[in-house]
Amino acid sequence: MxxxxxxxxxxxxxxxxxxxxxLAFFYGGLVRAKSLVNTIMLSFMTIGVVxxxxxxxxxxxxxxxxxxxxxxxxxxxxxxxxxxxxxSGEEDSISPLYDVLFxxxxxxxxxxxxxxxxxxxFKFSTYLIxxxxxxxxxxxxxxxxxxxxxxxxxxxxxxFAGGTVIHINAGAAAVAAALLVGKRANPxxxxxxxxxxxxxxxxxxxxxxxxxxGSALAADDFAVNAMLVTQIAAGTAATTWGLIGxxxxxxxxxxxxATGAVxxxxxxxxxxxxxxxxxxxxxxxGAGSICYFAVELIHRTNLDDALDVFAVHGIGGIWGCIxxxxxxxxSIAGVKGLISGSFDQVWIQIYTAGGTLAYSFILSFAILFVxxxxxxxxxxxxxxxxxxxxxxxxxxEQAVVNDGAN
Amino acid sequence: MxxxxxxxxxxxxxxxxxxxxxLAFFYGGLVRAKSLVNTIMLSFMTICVVxxxxxxxxxxxxxxxxxxxxPLIQGIIxxxxxxxxxxxxxxxxxxxxxFSGSGVDVLFxxxxxxxxxxxxxxxxxxxFKFSTYLIxxxxxxxxxxxxxxxxxxxxxxxxxxxxxxxxFAGGIVIHITAGSAAVAAALLVGKRANPxxxxxxxxxxxxxxxxxxxxxxxxxxGSALLADGYAVNAMLVTQISAATAATTWGLIGxxxxxxxxxxxxATGAIxxxxxxxxxxxxxxxxxxxxxxxGAGAICYYAVELIHRTNLDDALDVFAVHGIGGLWGCIxxxxxxxxSIAGVKGLIEGSFDQVWIQAYTSIAxxxxxFVISYVILFVxxxxxxxxxxxxxxxxxxxxxxxxxxEQAEINDGAx
Amino acid sequence: MLKIEAIFRPERVNxxxxxxxxxxxxxxxxxxxxxxGQQQGVEVITGRGSQTATRASVSKTLLVTIVSNEKKDxxxxxIIESTRSGDIGDxxxxxxxxSDIIRVRTGETGEEAI
Numbered sequence: 001m002x003x004x005x006x007x008x009x010x011x012x013x014x015x016x017x018x019x020x021x022x023l024a025f026f027y028g029g030l031v032r033a034k035s036l037v038n039t040i041m042l043s044f045m046t047i048g049v050v051x052x053x054x055x056x057x058x059x060x061x062x063x064x065x066x067x068x069x070x071x072x073x074x075x076x077x078x079x080x081x082x083x084x085x086x087x088s089g090e091e092d093s094i095s096p097l098y099d100v101l102f103x104x105x106x107x108x109x110x111x112x113x114x115x116x117x118x119x120x121x122f123k124f125s126t127y128l129i130x131x132x133x134x135x136x137x138x139x140x141x142x143x144x145x146x147x148x149x150x151x152x153x154x155x156x157x158x159x160f161a162g163g164t165v166i167h168i169n170a171g172a173a174a175v176a177a178a179l180l181v182g183k184r185a186n187p188x189x190x191x192x193x194x195x196x197x198x199x200x201x202x203x204x205x206x207x208x209x210x211x212x213x214g215s216a217l218a219a220d221d222f223a224v225n226a227m228l229v230t231q232i233a234a235g236t237a238a239t240t241w242g243l244i245g246x247x248x249x250x251x252x253x254x255x256x257x258a259t260g261a262v263x264x265x266x267x268x269x270x271x272x273x274x275x276x277x278x279x280x281x282x283x284x285x286g287a288g289s290i291c292y293f294a295v296e297l298i299h300r301t302n303l304d305d306a307l308d309v310f311a312v313h314g315i316g317g318i319w320g321c322i323x324x325x326x327x328x329x330x331s332i333a334g335v336k337g338l339i340s341g342s343f344d345q346v347w348i349q350i351y352t353a354g355g356t357l358a359y360s361f362i363l364s365f366a367i368l369f370v371x372x373x374x375x376x377x378x379x380x381x382x383x384x385x386x387x388x389x390x391x392x393x394x395x396x397e398q399a400v401v402n403d404g405a406n
Numbered sequence: 407m408x409x410x411x412x413x414x415x416x417x418x419x420x421x422x423x424x425x426x427x428x429l430a431f432f433y434g435g436l437v438r439a440k441s442l443v444n445t446i447m448l449s450f451m452t453i454c455v456v457x458x459x460x461x462x463x464x465x466x467x468x469x470x471x472x473x474x475x476x477p478l479i480q481g482i483i484x485x486x487x488x489x490x491x492x493x494x495x496x497x498x499x500x501x502x503x504x505f506s507g508s509g510v511d512v513l514f515x516x517x518x519x520x521x522x523x524x525x526x527x528x529x530x531x532x533x534f535k536f537s538t539y540l541i542x543x544x545x546x547x548x549x550x551x552x553x554x555x556x557x558x559x560x561x562x563x564x565x566x567x568x569x570x571x572x573x574f575a576g577g578i579v580i581h582i583t584a585g586s587a588a589v590a591a592a593l594l595v596g597k598r599a600n601p602x603x604x605x606x607x608x609x610x611x612x613x614x615x616x617x618x619x620x621x622x623x624x625x626x627x628g629s630a631l632l633a634d635g636y637a638v639n640a641m642l643v644t645q646i647s648a649a650t651a652a653t654t655w656g657l658i659g660x661x662x663x664x665x666x667x668x669x670x671x672a673t674g675a676i677x678x679x680x681x682x683x684x685x686x687x688x689x690x691x692x693x694x695x696x697x698x699x700g701a702g703a704i705c706y707y708a709v710e711l712i713h714r715t716n717l718d719d720a721l722d723v724f725a726v727h728g729i730g731g732l733w734g735c736i737x738x739x740x741x742x743x744x745s746i747a748g749v750k751g752l753i754e755g756s757f758d759q760v761w762i763q764a765y766t767s768i769a770x771x772x773x774x775f776v777i778s779y780v781i782l783f784v785x786x787x788x789x790x791x792x793x794x795x796x797x798x799x800x801x802x803x804x805x806x807x808x809x810x811e812q813a814e815i816n817d818g819a820x
Numbered sequence: 821m822l823k824i825e826a827i828f829r830p831e832r833v834n835x836x837x838x839x840x841x842x843x844x845x846x847x848x849x850x851x852x853x854x855x856x857g858q859q860q861g862v863e864v865i866t867g868r869g870s871q872t873a874t875r876a877s878v879s880k881t882l883l884v885t886i887v888s889n890e891k892k893d894x895x896x897x898x899i900i901e902s903t904r905s906g907d908i909g910d911x912x913x914x915x916x917x918x919s920d921i922i923r924v925r926t927g928e929t930g931e932e933a934i
Contacts, residue, residue, distance in 0.1 A: 004409025011417045033816045189867050194443045194805075194813050195434060195610065198450055202427030209420040219413035224498045224509035227416055228491075231423070231513065235457025241868075242451065248870035251810040252536060254447045257454065259868045277461050277491035296869045308868065331496075400816075440830070440879065600831060798907075801831045803879075810865035810872060817854065817877065 002093045008219035009094055009102060015210025016105035020047050020112050022203025026262070027116050029196030030255070030307050034389020035120045036192060036399040042115035042127060049128055050108045053135050055081055058107055059100050061140035063148045071151040073141045093218060102214060103143070110139055110166045114364075116307030117174035118181045118379075121386050124394045126377050130367060134173065138363050142169050142356055157352040158333060158345065160226065161215035163270025163320045164356045171314020172360035174305055180368045181379045183304035185386055194254050201258035205234055208265045212272040225332060226272035229280035230265065236281050237264025240288025256292075263291035263312050267320035270349075274324050274333035283323045291316050318353050325349035412498045414633035415510045421624025422517035426453050426524050428617025432676070433528050435610030436669065436721050440803020441532045442606060442813040448527035448539060455540055456520045459547050463489055464519055465512050467552035469560045472507035481563040483553050505631055514628060515555070522551055522580045528721030529588035530595045530793075533800050536808045538791045542781060546587065550777050554770055555579050564766045571766040572747060572759065574640065575629035577684025577734045578770050585728020586771045587778035588719055594782045595793045597718035599800055608668045615672035619648055622679045626686040639746060640686035643694035644679065650695050651678025654702025670706075677705035677726050681734035684763075688738050688747030697737045705730050732767055739763035821931060823886055823918045824895055827853070828903040828911035830881045839898035840885065847934075848885035854878060859909040880911060886921060888931050 024043035031039045050058070057079055064074030065083075078084055085096045111131045115122075145152040146165050159165065191197055212230045216222035241260025242252040267287035268280060275283065294311035305311070325346035328337030336342035372379045380386075385393035392398065430449035437445045456464070463486070470484035471477050473493050478485045488494060495508040505511045523543045527534075557564040558579050564571045573579065605611055626644045630636035655674025656666040681701035682694055689697065708725035719725070739760035742751030750756035786793045794800075799807035806812065828836060833850060840848060854877035861874040887895050896913060904910050923933040 002409050004411070004413045007410060008413030008416060011413065015420060033814075188873075190815060191811070192815050194811050195431070195446055198430065198446050199427065202424070202430070202450070206420060206424045206427070209416070209423070213416055213420075219409040219416060221496050221498055221509075223416055224412065224513070225496075227419065228509045228513045231457055231516065232461050235454040238454040239451075239458060242454070245865075245869065246537070249810060249865060249872060251808060251865060252447070252451070253809050253811055253865040253868065254443050254450070255811065256865070256868045257447065257451060261454065277494075281458070281461065292869055295867060296871075299867050299869070299871060600834075801829065806862050806864070810863060812862075812864065812877070815877070 001095060002218075005093050005218040005220075006095065006098070008223065009098055009214055009217065012210035012214025013102045013105055015207045016102070016109070016214065017047075017207075019105075019204050019207030019211065020044070020109045022200045022207055023109065023112050024200065025196045026200025026204060026258070027119060027307055029193040029200060030189060030191045031119050032190055032389070033192035033399060034391055036391060037395050037397050038124065038390035039115070039119045041124070041395060042119065042122075043112040045124075045128065046112040046115070046131060047108050049131050050111065050135055051104060053132055054100075054104045054107050058135050058140050059103065061136065062143040063099065063103065067149070071149075071154065072144065073150075074144050074148055106162055106166060106211075107135060107139055107143070110170050111135065113166070113170035113309060113313055114173045114177060116309040117178040117305045119306050120390065121184050121380055122177075122181055123377070123379060123381055124390070126371055126379055129377065130371060133367050134364065137367070138173065138360055139165075139169065142360065145356070152352045152355070155348050155352055156335070156345075157321075157348050158274050158324045158328060158335070159270045159321065160273030161212045161269045163266070163317045163324070164353055167266045167269060167313040167317030168321065168353055168356050169360045171310045171317055172357045173364035174309035174314065175303065176361050176364040177368055178303055178305040178310075180365065180372060183302070184306065185383070187304045187306070189255075189307075191255055197255050197258050201261050205261055205265060208234070212269060215272065222273055225276070229272055229275055229277060230268050232277055232280040233268035233284035233287065234261045234264040236284025237261060237267065237288035237291075240285055241292050244289060244292050259295075259308070259312060260288045260292070263287045263316045266313050266316035267323060270317070270320045271324040271327065274328040274337070276329050276332060279327035279329065282327055283320065286319055286323060287316050290319050314357070318357070321349045321353040322346060408499055408503070411503070411505075411632045412510065414637065415498070415505060415514060415628060415631065418624035418628025419510070419513045419517055421621045422514065422521070422628065423453075423621075425517075425618050425621030425625065426450070426521045428614045428621055429521065429524050430614065431610045432614025432618060432672070433531065433721055435607040435614060436603060436605045437531050438604055438803065439606035439813060440805055442805060443809050443811050444536065444804035445527070445531045447536070447809060448531070448534075449524040451540065452524040452527070452543060453520050455543055456523065456547055457516060459544055460512075460516045460519050461491055464547050464552050465491065465515065467548065468555040469506070469511065469515065471561055472511060477556070477561065481561075481568060482556070484556050484560055503632065518576055518580060518625075519547060519551055519555070522584050523547065525580070525584035525723060525727055526587045526591060528723040529592040529719045531720050532804065533598050533794055534591075534595055535791070535793060535795055536804070538785055538793055541791065542785060545781050546778065549781065550583060550587065550774055551579075554583055554774065557770070564770070569762050569766055570749070571735075571762050572688050572738045572742060572749070573684045573735065574687030574738070575626045575683045577680070577731045577738070578767055581680045581683060581727040581731025582735065582767055582770050583774045585724045585726075585731055586774040588723035588728065589717065590775050590778040591782055592717055592719040592724075594779065594786060597716070598720065599797065601718045601720070603669075603721070605669055611669050611672050615675055619675055619679060622648070626683060629686065636687055639690070643686050643689055643691060644682055646691050646694040647682035647698035647701065648675045648678040650698025651675060651681065651702035651705075654699050655706050658703065658706050673709075673722070673726060674702045674706070677701040677730040680727050680730035681737065683731070684734045685738035685741065688742040688749075688751070690743050690746060693741030693743065696741055697734060700733055700737060701730050704733050728771070732771070735763045735767040736760060821886060821918050821921060821934065822889060822892055823884065823916050824892075824899070825914040826883045826899045826903070826911065827880050827913075828883070828899070829905070829909065830879050832903045833881050833883075835902040836883060836899055839902040840895065843894045843898045844891070845885055845887060845895060848883055850881050850883035853880050853882045855880065857909070857912070878909070886918065886934055888934060
């Protein structure tokens with residue numbers, strides 16, 4: 001066991017953990033004040049629930065020793081993490097138990113990302129049940145496909161830190177959820193607290209160094225490159241978004257720049273182990289402009305994806321996956337990208353991303369459709385709860401109390 | 407390759423990154439509510455813009471010779487060998503145990519380049535044109551930050567290869583340059599219609615100061631550029647100095663006003679952190695106590711004094727970072743311990759180091775002031791740019807005028 | 821006894837309170853309000869892109885004070901002098917009669933309780 005690699009991976013796990021609270025504030029700042037606590041809780045409670053599910057059966061289904069269905073899903077060999085070695089063998093650079101921890105943080109943030117689609121109107125208890133099922137039959141298989149020895153990894157797709165597993169997956173599920181729960185009584189983005197949005201985006205960015213840098217699974221040259229291109233892509237995408245906004249509205253909106261940064265981080269995620277600094281600038285430039293226009297376009301449709309999860313994570317993730325194939329540098333990625341004259345990798349990236357998108361959308365739609373029909377559950381809160389705000393209706397709390405009473 | 411050193415440097419880079427969002431909240435809490443978003447954005451957008459500049463040419467101008475080639479002007483500026491980060495070393499750490507010229511070097515130094523212009527913004531909040539600021543940052547990083555970083559850490563005339571000044575983590579490069587540019591900016595943009603400090607959100611100030619303090623462990627601890635005894639000493643003296651300065655500031659406040667202000671203690675902590683920055687690689691814990699005590703007291707009176715002048719350095723950037731950085735640089739010469747710093751400080755009977763610290767600091771102070779003044783003077787004269795927002799926008803607040811946003815909306819409408 | 825309610829630009833609040841103090845008004849209260857008048861609303865960016873909307877949320881300050889009838893002109897002039905810029909959005913002053921005042925501590929009523 002190498003203490004340096006272990007030290008970095010422990011740090012990276014803590015950094016990735018911190019992303020979900022960051023997301024809570026990013027989303028929390030974007031909703032109306034009356035549903036601030038609810039929006040924060042959607043993310044925060046995900047941390048709790050997914051930690052349990054991952055320990056009991058999630059990890060086993062994704063990364064178990066055998067496969068229930070070949071190339072598709074793991075097995076039940078590691079239920080309750082029974083049988084995962086704590087001490088490493090001679091050949092391990094880090095403890096096998098470590099993988100459980102790091103992968104758990106990824107499983108946590110993915111359903112939390114979806115919640116942005118249905119804030120201000122989704123039943124909290126139904127969401128918790130949805131998360132348990134979704135981790136089991138959507139996240140665990142897709143993680144297995146890409147990183148657990150499944151068909152996407154075998155196809156040779158490059159997904160360094162989870163462009164397909166996390167972002168495309170979350171984006172597709174967000175569309176299914178937004179379709180089934182329906183539009184809010186009063187759609188539109190009305191951020192109640194812009195500083196929270198920037199705080200959340202900053203924490204996400206900070207944590208993303210663990211997300212991408214840690215995905216090298218060692219403190220080595222890949223980790224260094226991953227962190228560097230992460231910073232560059234995020235900075236470029238945020239600046240791009242801000243400048244497009246400046247030309248369109250004469251103003252640079254803070255919410256826009258923060259969103260641009262997240263779009264850049266999403267897009268660089270699959271590519272962080274395949275591109276160099278100039279590739280990262282290109283990916284950031286693409287993420288800033290493509291996701292900007294995706295937001296504009298989707299706002300014109302009838303889909304009320306409240307916090308633009310599909311436009312930022314879905315489209316951003318797809319762009320990142322394809323861009324990985326375009327800008328891959330052989331000395332880093334081990335395969336040639338389109339810029340080196342090979343189209344093969346782009347095609348692999350496209351069909352694996354498409355496969356994930358379709359699978360996640362169909363399964364998420366089916367889960368939510370069934371939950372909606374079960375008496376006592378249902379997806380949507382009552383009309384009066386929606387207009388009163390979910391903080392009081394679902395949690396019995398008010399976000400900020402300023403009066404002098406008590 | 408040593409994984410432990412790499413692990414620590416990656417962690418430290420992430421910690422230093424987090425300082426700039428912390429600064430956004432530290433400054434954001436101090437301004438009036440109507441310019442909260444603008445103040446946060448000044449810092450946040452700096453992260454984005456400087457990242458691009460650093461990648462394209464900033465790193466090369468400051469540290470190009472680390473990668474390949476000779477400096478353009480020996481001792482003064484790097485070269486163009488690493489434009490677009492071309493040719494940076496793939497292995498993080500070389501056989502001699504150095505990160506220089508690798509991705510770690512680029513990343514860690516990038517975070518320092520980011521926070522420096524963000525520090526300056528405190529001088530001109532509530533009245534500066536946002537788009538002009540972005541242009542200013544690009545030029546300033548190129549003409550001021552990159553050369554000074556080269557002077558001190560890139561093999562230039564101030565650092566170990568030149569005069570031998572001790573600047574462990576950037577007292578000269580970051581705090582003195584930011585403080586000096588702040589004065590130039592405050593002079594040229596002029597006083598606010600309604601000067602004075604009226605914090606809109608004290609919890610944000612304390613949150614921001616706490617994040618800065620947290621990130622400073624990466625700033626000073628990482629500046630050892632290895633996970634070694636220097637890093638441990640740097641983190642320890644950082645903690646001691648910050649806490650001592652914060653307590654000192656609080657107590658002086660208690661004696662003069664009968665109260666301990668949250669904003670004051672937070673400011674004291676930052677002053678202590680700024681002051682110990684150059685000294686973190688040369689003093690021991692007792693030296694850190696002395697530096698913290700000095701930082702708390704000197705910066706407190708510097709703030710008092712500057713408030714009596716006509717200079718509207720809104721968030722006291724010069725008093726805290728300029729004077730704090732200056733005190734720290736000189737204190738690094740006073741309290742240097744030979745067993746740590748490798749040179750004798752004044753307490754060990756040698757005045758040489760103090761003199762080196764003093765003249766290099768003053769030189770950077772003057773260089774930065776002159777160049778920053780010229781950059782801003784020119785930007786002010788360019789039609790369509792200009793430094794200052796209109797009077798209406800200043801009154802209405804910059805959040806709506808520059809960003810089309812309101813920081814907090816609590817009404818039930820929509 | 822008159823109730824004077826003044827709506828004015830928030831950045832004038834210190835000037836107004838100073839002016840009121842100088843004409844002998846001892847008590848008042850004020851709060852931050854949002855709304856719209858001839859100035860119409862403010863343009864804010866909604867969505868994250870190029871969409872904007874006009875919100876009826878121009879920031880203003882509403883100050884309320886009770887004065888005796890003979891002080892009316894002094895107080896009104898003090899407010900006008902400290903708030904007028906001549907541009908749209910300077911605000912309005914509303915004056916109304918009130919029937920009684922009671923000071924809670926002493927039970928005094930009427931003008932004595934002002």
